[in-house]
Amino acid sequence: MFLPGGVLTLLVILVPLALALYISLLDLDQYSIREWVGADFIGFANYVEAVRDSHLVHAIGLSVGYSALVTVGCLPIGLAAAVATQDRFKGRGLVRSVLLVPYVLPAFVVGSTWRIIFQPDGVANEVLGTSGLWLNGPRSFWALVIVQLWAGWPLVYLLAAAGLQSLDATVHEAAALDGAGWWAKLRHVILPQLRGPVSLALVISFLHNVNSFTLPFVLFGVPSPYDVEVLPVLTYVESFQNFEFGLSVAMAVVSLILVAIPMAVYLRAVRLDTGLGRR
Amino acid sequence: MNRRQLAALAGALLLGSTLTACGSDDDTASGDNSGVTLTMLMGVNNIYPEQQRAWFTEVSDKFKAETGASVRFETFASANDELTKIQTSVVAGQGPDIYALGTTFTPTAYATGAFVELTKDDWDKVGGRDRFLPATLGISGPDKEHEVGIPFASRPFVMAYNKDLLTAAGIDKPADSWDGLRDQAKQLTKDGAYGLAVGYADGFDPWKFIWAMTTQAGTPVVKDGKASLDGPNTKAAYQAYLGWLATDKVVDPAAVGWKNAQAIAAFGEGKAAYLPMVSASSKVSLDKSKVAGKYAYAVMPTIPPGATSLPSGGVAATSILSGDNVVVAKYSKHKDLALALLKQLTSEESQTSYYKTFGELPTNQAAATALGSDPALAAIVESAGKSLNTPFTGGWGQVQLALTNVVVQSIPDLSAGKVDDGKLAGLLGQAQSTAQEALDKAK
Numbered sequence: 001m002f003l004p005g006g007v008l009t010l011l012v013i014l015v016p017l018a019l020a021l022y023i024s025l026l027d028l029d030q031y032s033i034r035e036w037v038g039a040d041f042i043g044f045a046n047y048v049e050a051v052r053d054s055h056l057v058h059a060i061g062l063s064v065g066y067s068a069l070v071t072v073g074c075l076p077i078g079l080a081a082a083v084a085t086q087d088r089f090k091g092r093g094l095v096r097s098v099l100l101v102p103y104v105l106p107a108f109v110v111g112s113t114w115r116i117i118f119q120p121d122g123v124a125n126e127v128l129g130t131s132g133l134w135l136n137g138p139r140s141f142w143a144l145v146i147v148q149l150w151a152g153w154p155l156v157y158l159l160a161a162a163g164l165q166s167l168d169a170t171v172h173e174a175a176a177l178d179g180a181g182w183w184a185k186l187r188h189v190i191l192p193q194l195r196g197p198v199s200l201a202l203v204i205s206f207l208h209n210v211n212s213f214t215l216p217f218v219l220f221g222v223p224s225p226y227d228v229e230v231l232p233v234l235t236y237v238e239s240f241q242n243f244e245f246g247l248s249v250a251m252a253v254v255s256l257i258l259v260a261i262p263m264a265v266y267l268r269a270v271r272l273d274t275g276l277g278r279r
Numbered sequence: 280m281n282r283r284q285l286a287a288l289a290g291a292l293l294l295g296s297t298l299t300a301c302g303s304d305d306d307t308a309s310g311d312n313s314g315v316t317l318t319m320l321m322g323v324n325n326i327y328p329e330q331q332r333a334w335f336t337e338v339s340d341k342f343k344a345e346t347g348a349s350v351r352f353e354t355f356a357s358a359n360d361e362l363t364k365i366q367t368s369v370v371a372g373q374g375p376d377i378y379a380l381g382t383t384f385t386p387t388a389y390a391t392g393a394f395v396e397l398t399k400d401d402w403d404k405v406g407g408r409d410r411f412l413p414a415t416l417g418i419s420g421p422d423k424e425h426e427v428g429i430p431f432a433s434r435p436f437v438m439a440y441n442k443d444l445l446t447a448a449g450i451d452k453p454a455d456s457w458d459g460l461r462d463q464a465k466q467l468t469k470d471g472a473y474g475l476a477v478g479y480a481d482g483f484d485p486w487k488f489i490w491a492m493t494t495q496a497g498t499p500v501v502k503d504g505k506a507s508l509d510g511p512n513t514k515a516a517y518q519a520y521l522g523w524l525a526t527d528k529v530v531d532p533a534a535v536g537w538k539n540a541q542a543i544a545a546f547g548e549g550k551a552a553y554l555p556m557v558s559a560s561s562k563v564s565l566d567k568s569k570v571a572g573k574y575a576y577a578v579m580p581t582i583p584p585g586a587t588s589l590p591s592g593g594v595a596a597t598s599i600l601s602g603d604n605v606v607v608a609k610y611s612k613h614k615d616l617a618l619a620l621l622k623q624l625t626s627e628e629s630q631t632s633y634y635k636t637f638g639e640l641p642t643n644q645a646a647a648t649a650l651g652s653d654p655a656l657a658a659i660v661e662s663a664g665k666s667l668n669t670p671f672t673g674g675w676g677q678v679q680l681a682l683t684n685v686v687v688q689s690i691p692d693l694s695a696g697k698v699d700d701g702k703l704a705g706l707l708g709q710a711q712s713t714a715q716e717a718l719d720k721a722k
Contacts, residue, residue: 030390030673031722034369120694121533135480135536137691221482223684225691240362242677242717243387 024250030243039246046250054238055229056251060258063231066141067209070148071202077149078156078201079194083186086164096161103154111218114147118219136225144216144228148209155208156201163197164190196270203266207259231255312348317616320364321379322603323354326563330636342623348616368608369393376611377620379603382418383669383679385428389420390673390722394427394606395614396420404618405429406625415642417600417668428604429621430642432633435662436487436598437576438555439546439565444472453553456582457492457519460553464529467552474529476551477520478542479690484556485520486682487599492516494667496583497592501670501678504721506714508681509707512583517707519584521689521698535694546570555579558601559638559659576658578665596667602642674717681710681717 023036024046032039050056085096102110117123118134125131134143167190175189213232216224222241224233235255238248324331331354339350353375355361361380368374369391380388388394395401397420402408408416411430420426440453448467454460464474478484493500496512507513524530531545543561546554547568554561556579565574581595582588589595605624607617623629627649630641634650640663641647651660669675685706692699 029720030387030676031392031720033366034391034393036370119533119536122536133535133691133694136687137694221480223482223680223687226688237680240359241680 020249020253023246024253026246028245028249033243033245036245042246046246047254049247050250050254054247054251055226055234056231056254058226059229059231059234060254062141062227062229063210063255064258066145066148066230067206069145070152070209071206073145073149074153074156074205075198075202077153078158079160079198081153081157082160082164083190085161099157100154102151103158105151107151107212107214108218110147110151111215114143114150115219118143135220136227138227140220140225140228144219144230147215147219148212151215152205152209155205156198159197159201160194163194167193199266199269203262206262210255210259231258312346312616315348315613315616317342317348317350317377317613317620318353318375319350319377319379319605319620320353320355320361320375322361323356324637326560327637334633334636338620338624342620345623346616346619348613350620365391365393368610372610374610375608376613376617377605377607379431379605380428382428382600382602382604383675385418385604385606386421386669386671387673387676388606389425389427389671393609395609395611397426397429401618404615404622406622410625410644411642412644412647412663414600414664414666415602417666418671419604421671427606429606429625431603431605431621431624432637433602433640433642433647433663433666434558434560435601435640435659435666436556436558436579437658437662438553438579439557439561439574439576440554441546441549441552441570441574443573444549444552448552453577455580456587457580457584458587459582460555460580461519461523461527461529464523464553465527468529471550473531473545473551474553475523476537476542476545476554477523477530477534477556478537478539479524479530479534479686479693480536481538481542482683483679484539485686486679487556488520489513489516489682489685490599490669491579491596492519492583494596495581495589495593496586497590497594499594499670500682501672501675501714501718504672504718506678506711506718508678508714509704509711514703514707515584517685517689517703518698521686521693521703525693525696525698532694535690544568546574549573559640559656562638578658578662581665594667595665597662597665598667600666600668602639672718672721674714674721677717678714681713685710 025041025043026032026036027040027042027045028036029039081099085092085099115135120131120133122134124134133139171189171193172185175185180189211232212230213236216228216230216233217236220228220233222233222237224230224237231251232255235248235251238244238251242248335350335352339352343349353364355364361378361384364374365378365388378388378394397405412433415430415433416426419428419430438453444467445451445453445463448463450463450466454463460475467474490500493507493510493512493516496516498507498510498512500506500508500513524532524534531550534542534545537545539557542551542554543557543564545551547565547570549569559576565571578597581597583590583593586593605621607614607621611617624633625643627641627643627645630643630646631649633639634641634646640656640659641650647660647663650656653660670678672678685703688706689698689703692702
């Protein structure tokens, strides 16, 4: 039925979205927040400022770049873990649970822990035999990739493992009867079946990274080092440190468009929007 | 969900919004206030959590005995928490009646126009404007006629020094100039100890150094609505501050990743002779550390880098005016009661007991004078008197952030042991335009 879903969509999504679009056209700051409806209407000036005078373009490049890297990196690790824990062995339940630990830890805890690891006199430098900075300067980008990768790959593992569960045992048997080796089995039987869940995992992982605020915030703090000034942190600083609410909302709208693209592509691909799966 | 349930949901939402719209009517401090509850928002005290809870109860009980109304305290964990709460309350026109704010945040709060400007009558209801230490009123408003902040606690900055390390190096007293401090720090950097402990990665501390040095040099970063972040004195201040680690090598190289707490910890381990830019609240951790009983506080240098005496136009500020102000929300239905509560909280008796419990200095003149005779506190009380307010502009938050950002972006160079002149100039140019833009928007 249309009505309940329609009303909920209206209340939960469309009204706030319309408000956000409207606020992005206002000169809303600490001086006008109290009577925000009366803030000056300035058209697309916030968008122009965001693109021309702020670090927005740099932040978009950074966010998309590192999210893509992390997502691609998650794929082999997650798949390998799922395949490795597919067959029964003693202690499998325990291993499966432990593999999920990075994913279920709160981002705040992950950030604080890695912050200690990446200190100039911390474990990272000791283990890698390097010296110097990880949380600022060019290497901070890689620090962010490493930590997000560490925290993010179990999602791919989780969805791939779920996909493997639903594989029909008879298909395995048939493949075995046909004399398929493990590689052939993986390449021609298992992976094609996992395409759905794994591509969902990749889309979620990408969106999660583009939107991730807590981890970079805790890891690097604000003001953020230039090399890791990602989109959510930039938006946050404009709102809650610089009080440029209009500008910040304009940035948020841009990031919404940014995350909507892969989402739309994915929805088209799996036809979730029509409710009909494509076989 | 069927149509009827949906209607019920919509009804509940509507009802909720109308209920919140009708609060109780205005009232005065006298008369029957039973059933009235005032709400006050303040920062959670992580050092003395139990004492703070006990203090909340004590305040509410006492207030109830006097006025019949009770007080409910809400706490926030961080400045960001507080900001979010203020923003939502300001937009919604409802929320706590009273807010405790950090001093440097008062101008931003004032800029929202959401807090009561205190008239003579209002000040009288708090017990009179003259009950406060004059210095603590420095950031209550843009001028005497437009004050919103009632001083509640004072937390001036000083520096701690390790008495044993100084004696061993033959230094009889801490330097009064920044150059002198650097030279002493060089002398003190040996045997695994460093001259200074500085939290370069702290989100707040760095700008306070730059602010102090430029104010002392007579070229404050903001004056009459004009920013001067790219002037020679500002550059000299950054060079001095960054140089301690990069070129003078008097700070542990690991300090590029330190926040304030880590600098305090290093000093507490006896690994640094000086710990600049701390307040009296550091006493709690230091008294439990290895240097307990071996350290003392002194005011920070007041002679700017490159000088041997205070230049003309320079102000010998020892600290930013630091502490808490309380403000009353304009939307509060209980303004007079709120002022009555603040009268209770800023009385000599309450302020003395607050100091004894939490270690925060009184803003009440009589209570502060009584404490000044305690030698252990001498430096801190002295710094309270010589504190200078940061500029009263709604754009200050942005200026502060721009100042700190220069340090953040310089850290890679710092770590490589240099202060790159050209890069610093570029960063200062950016900071200048950000700051000026914010000041131009200020109303």
